Amino acid sequence: MGYTTVSTSMFHPDMQQTPENVAKVIEIAGWTAEEAAEAIDVATSNIESAVTGEYALLEREWKKLLDVAGRRAFDDGCDE
DSSP: OEEEEOSSOSSOTTOOOOHHHHHHHHHHHTOOHHHHHHHHTOOHHHHHHHHHTSSOOOHHHHHHHHHHHHTEEEEOOOOO
């Protein structure tokens, strides 16, 4: 059981950036704020600020987060 990387993102690239959506994207990817920040090469505080609504991520950062987080798929380990 765990996460694997797939070829296409499950998130639409035009998904609106809201604090709720940022939090859901990170949660679905199974990441902490630190892991999400590392995945898109930003400071952890940028992710935390986007989740609280204090500041939004830059558009390119948000698109990258949608892409890399959306490519993670949970593998439940069931092969049957």
